Amino acid sequence: xxxxxxINEHTPVILAEELDSSxxxxxxxxxxxxxxxxxxxxxxxEAARVESPPPLYPLVTxxxxxxxxxxxxxxxxxxxxxxxxxxxxxxxxxxxxxxxAEDVQAxxxxxxxxxxxxxxxxxxxxxxxxxxxxxxxxxxxxxxxxLNCFPQPFNYYHGNKSVISLSKENQLLLTxxxxxxxxxxxxxxxxxxxxxxxxTNIFRTGVNALHTVLFKI
Numbered sequence: 607x608x609x610x611x612x613i614n615e616h617t618p619v620i621l622a623e624e625l626d627s628s629x630x631x632x633x634x635x636x637x638x639x640x641x642x643x644x645x646x647x648x649x650x651x652e653a654a655r656v657e658s659p660p661p662l663y664p665l666v667t668x669x670x671x672x673x674x675x676x677x678x679x680x681x682x683x684x685x686x687x688x689x690x691x692x693x694x695x696x697x698x699x700x701x702x703x704x705x706x707a708e709d710v711q712a713x714x715x716x717x718x719x720x721x722x723x724x725x726x727x728x729x730x731x732x733x734x735x736x737x738x739x740x741x742x743x744x745x746x747x748x749x750x751x752x753l754n755c756f757p758q759p760f761n762y763y764h765g766n767k768s769v770i771s772l773s774k775e776n777q778l779l780l781t782x783x784x785x786x787x788x789x790x791x792x793x794x795x796x797x798x799x800x801x802x803x804x805x806t807n808i809f810r811t812g813v814n815a816l817h818t819v820l821f822k823i
Contacts, residue, residue, distance in 0.1 A: 727779045730779075731746055732746075734746060741779065742782065753778050756815050760811055760815065762811045769807060771804065772798060777808045777811075780798055780809065781808065781812030781813065781816070784809050791806060
């Protein structure tokens with residue numbers, strides 16, 4: 607249907623190109639194609655307002671790039687993990703050293719306990735009676751004089767087995783105790799906390815040294 611009416615300068619004119627078709631339902635519009643013509647737009651039906659079907663494939667929104675804050679956090683996590691591994695390695699080394707130190711401490715404690723029960727020259731040196739009882743010498747001065755006459759260093763009977771577990775005065779004490787009391791090597795080994803082989807080496811060396819000293823006098 608076409609209608610004609612007069613349009614003056616005060617009449618509002620709406621161009622069809624400027625509005626959506628859904629907004630032009632039942633309106634009279636000025637057609638730009640035909641000057642002076644008025645076009646009635648058909649009313650919009652409910653079927654026309656049905657939304658378009660969804661796309662066959664869902665749209666995938668790409669993940670945003672990592673921010674500098676996230677990169678810095680990842681670097682800090684990696685650094686903390688490396689520091690943790692280094693700390694574990696140091697703890698393991700310290701634990702091994704502690705175990706070794708405990709073993710050394712236990713050995714020193716055992717040596718100390720053995721030293722307390724060890725028969726040494728220091729235990730009898732302050733008593734002339736004990737010196738005479740164990741060695742047959744009258745006093746400490748005689749013992750020291752005889753010790754100074756011994757050749758230095760000792761030429762051990764077993765030349766490749768030098769004795770370092772006993773001092774020279776204790777080796778002389780062992781030799782004199784063997785000569786005076788004829789203790790067995792096993793008893794002397796228990797008293798001086800050495801092996802029987804060491805007792806044999808000390809005694810034979812001491813007897814040879816006494817022979818040399820006494821024959822020089």
